[in-house]
Every structure is written in structure tokens, then in C-alpha cells.
Amino acid sequence: MTDRRLFLAIALTTTFALSGCIDDEAMDYCKNHYRFHPQHRGDIATLTVNLDETGTLTSELVLPYAHFGATQTSARRELSRIANRMSNGQKLYTLQSAEPCSESAPSPGFNSTGLRVTATADCGENNKVEQVDVPLLDTLPELDEIEVEMTTPATKKHFAISRQCDHPLFRLNH
């Protein structure tokens, strides 16, 4: 094989490999999720978590009527059952930290968009929170996806967790 042919072979193989991969990936739901997320945003659950410098963690889960029934009445019936479970001790999250945190029970209530559940935990200023376990996709099988916004003293991250994907989705807009 001449040098020129070898060079062409490498270039073509690389191009084909790249284009083949791109075509496959174009069909992938998780990869293209950002394209349609703005359209279904109103139908999915949102979780907002804020951990401040004093070690206080506040969280708010909103479960929209639109996801739980064809009408607001039927959705409210379904959401009331969830609210009961929350009132009876079903947690939004569990915390792992060096010292135990004092946690309040989730507090559910309805508003114009759906069920709003809030919870607070006080971990103390020098007590590092090492892990937050969020079992919502296990405890609420009705949910397919949760949009999460989490703020810590250092940074803020906005992402979605979908059952259909094996990794968090960080790009949520065009």
C-alpha cells in the first residue's frame, strides 16, 4: 500500500466511524432529550434543594396535576394519596453526614400547579453532608422524570433524572 493510499484509508475509516456513530446517537432519547424538555417541562416533577453555609438543607418537591390525571380532580385524588404517604413519614431524601442532622417531616400542601412538599434538615455548620439519597423514583413509581435544581455554598446544578437514561441529563434547553 502506498503512503497516499494508507493516509486515505485512515482518513476514510475515521470519517465513517464518526458519521456512523453520530447517526446511531441521533436516535438516542437521552442524547436528544434537551430538544423536547422545554415542551414537557410543565408535566414533570421538580425538586429544588438548597444547602446553605450554616448546614441547613431546604427542599421543595412539586408534583404537577398535569402528570397525574386527565383532569385536575382526578389528579388531585391521586396526589392526595401521595400527600398522605408523605405525611406518614415517607421521606424526600435521606442524608449521610459525619454527625446526624435534625430533620423535619415532609410537609405537603396543594397550590395552583399541584402538590407541593417541603422539608428541612439542619446539619450544623461544621457537619459535612457527604451524601444525599433521593429515592423518589422508587417511592413514586408514577414519576418518569424529575427536574432538579440544587444549590450548595460553592455551586448550583440544574439537571434532570429520567428512568430511561443511565446518567443525569445536564442540558435541558436548546
Added chain:
Amino acid sequence: MNGLLRYFAAGPDKPALTDTAEIDRLYRYHRRNIVFIITLCYGLGYVCRLALNVVKKPLMDAGLFSPEEMGLIGSMLLYGYALGKFSNGFLADYSNVARFFAFGILMSALLNFGMSFSTIVALSAVLWALNGWFQGFGAPASVVALTQWFGNHERGRYYGWWSSAHSIGEGLTYLGIAFLIAMPPKGLGLPWQWGFWVPATICVIAAWLLLRYLQDRPQTLGLPSVAQWQGNADTSSAAGTTTGGASHSAASVWKDQLKVIAIPSIWVIALASSTMYITRYALNSWGNVYLQEIRGFDLFDANLFIFLNTAAGILGCIAYGYVSDKWFSARRPPANLIFGLMEVVPLFVIFYGPANSYVLAAALIVYGFGLSGILASLGGLFAVDIAPRKVAGAAMGFIGIFSYIGAGLQDYISGVLISNSEMKVVFSHGAQSQTVYFYDYSTPVLFWVGASVLSLLLAASLWKVKGHD
């Protein structure tokens, strides 16, 4: 074994050509090829050195490596490179530079390919250390090629051209490879493995180009040495190969070289350079991760910002030489102070300044400009001024080793500091779970900025030191 060594050894001289016109034609042709090919291929080869920096965040997000493990792997390249710089310089003097350079770059390609399959820390660390060592083949081979084909009076100019290769490599990596990995629509969203496969392919092509177009010594083509061709009586500087003929003076050269470590200013410069390398490599290897983790930029934009700093570096390097020579009559300390401040002040803006993209871009450009200037001084010019001329190389080597040890330690220490701040948020569903990692960079940032401040103070402490003329 002997056959292998013969393959890499500089070729034998061919019978000397006598046709002056033919000699001129061949010299012009090969010189043009050589300066182009070493610049292009050193730049292409650089991609195989930086690949890990671009895929660091995807690897951390996938939970394959922790920041501490990434730091360990990254530091191994720098230790390997430091060792390679030391050993390969000696080897390159005796080699057919085309084969030597091509072999290094080809091995680097294979190691990048290997990295794409490794999720084991120890294996990745070994592969990346070897990559560092093979990356160290390129610079000495390029410099030897320049000395073989270009005379003393013109080498600086071509050396400057060759130096721009770093930016070719950084541009290709921080823009090109980032484009492959970044999510659409800014990038192709390819899996992280492509961040190693494409650099490996680029390096294979570079190795082929080197074998095809880079020439061995002029004498192996029947040409005279460059000094003879240019009518320069001092043929020793451009003879091209090192022979054993000078062995009688080797002991005395070694004794002189040892004197370098007895010069206190060289130690101060070595420490200043080492602390400056901490910041330099912190920004290059963790900067894009910081911009993604803390400032919320996507992978493509974060790498674009880092590219701005490296691109500004080309101008900084050139400007430092001009400013110190023309404005301060070749006194380096005043220029060190100016460029040092241009490096340190933007660091405060980058890490503690307003959250505005334009301010960040401007600060990174000024930082890159200042850093490259002070790098040119502490890593070379200032040391060469202070050290006796005949042991300038030893002074450079001494400072180089210190610098890369600083850079390597930085990578690991940064990784440990980042890992210590880790907080995980785990979303479980059935047997699966998805994890989002949160880090606090305030301690690493303090380490990076503090290192630069210390470097500036150390460099300023040499205000009254004068160079040898």
C-alpha cells in the same frame, strides 16, 4: 537488540555532493519541509498529551474516577515527561530524529488508545506515565533537527515558529476534541472514549508524516553541515551529531554543571518556577473542570475559555523578550514583576471576580499573556542570564525538573483537595442509580492562587541579581 538500536541511530554519511546548485536546492527544500513538519507534528502530538484534560469531567461524572484518582493519573504524565525531558535529550543527540520522533509519537498514540479501555486507576496511571515519557521525545528531536539544519544566527527565528506548535496542539485539543465530546448542539456528544481515539489517530498520522518528510542529518544525504553550507567557520555548533571525540572534557563539563546547584539564585528561580508551574498546570488540567463544576459552563465553553489563555500565551512569550530587552536593557526582574502581576491579578478576577463571561474571558487572556511571559523568564531566560554560559543547559534542566515536579504534585494535591469536598446526590430507581457530584473548589483555588503569589514574591526577591554578560 543491536538491529533495533541501529534503526534508531543517526544514519551514516553519504559521499559528499559536489554540485553547488544541487546542494542549495536540496538544502532549501528540506529546510522548508523540516520547519513545517516539526511544527505541525509537535502540535499534532501535543493532542495526545492533553486528551485527558478534556475528558476529565465526563470520567468524573460517570463515576469512573474520583478527582483524587484523576489527579494521580494526571500527575504521572508530568513525572514521566520530566524524566523524559532529562533522558531523551541525550538519546536524541545520537538518533535519526525522524524515527526517534515518530516512534515517540506512535507510542503516545498507542497509550492514548489504551487509556480509552482502562477504568483501573493503577493501569491508567502507568499508561499515562509512559505517555509522558514518550511525549518527551518530541521536543529534543525537534531541537536537534533545528540545530542540524539551521545555523546559529537564524535558529531563534525558526525556534519561535516551532514554539507556536504548542498552540496548535492546545487549539486542536481544547476546541477540536472538546467539540467531539461536548453535548449537541455545540458538539457531537460522543462518548469519552473518543477523546482518546481521535488524538490517537491524529498521532498515528503525525508519526507517518514524520517518517515520510523529516530528514536525518544533512550529511546522510551527502550534504555538507549547515555551517559549511552557510560558509560559517564554526562548524562545531551545527555538526549535527555528537561524537565521542569530546569525551576528554566530559568530566570537567560535569564538574561545571554541578556548580549550578551552588548558585543560590538558581534555587530561588527553581522554586519560583516550580510554584508558577503549579498554577499553570492547575489551570490547564483542572481549569475546564472548575469552569464546568463551579461556574456552570458546558464542556465546550469551558474548554474554549482555557484555549483563550493558552492562545494569549504566544503573544506573552514574544512580548516578554521584547519588553525585558528593549525597556529594561535585558534586566529581567522589572519585566518579571510586570508580567508576574499580569498573571496574579487576573487570577483574583477569574476566581473571585464577577460572574460575567466577558470579564472571565478578558481575565483569562491577560493571565495567559502574563503567565507565558514569566514562564519564558523563570523557565529559561533569567536562569540562562544568571548561570555561567557553558552550564546554561544544566541550569535549564535543573529548573525544568523542579518545575515538572511542582506541576505533578499540584495535579495530585488538587485532586485530593477536590475529592475531600465531594458531596454525592444519588437518585435510585430499582437496581439502578444515577449520581450527581458536587465539589467545593475554594481550597484548591486558594492553593493555585497562593502558589502564584509565592512565585511572584520569589521572583521579586531577585530584584538586584544581575546576569552574566
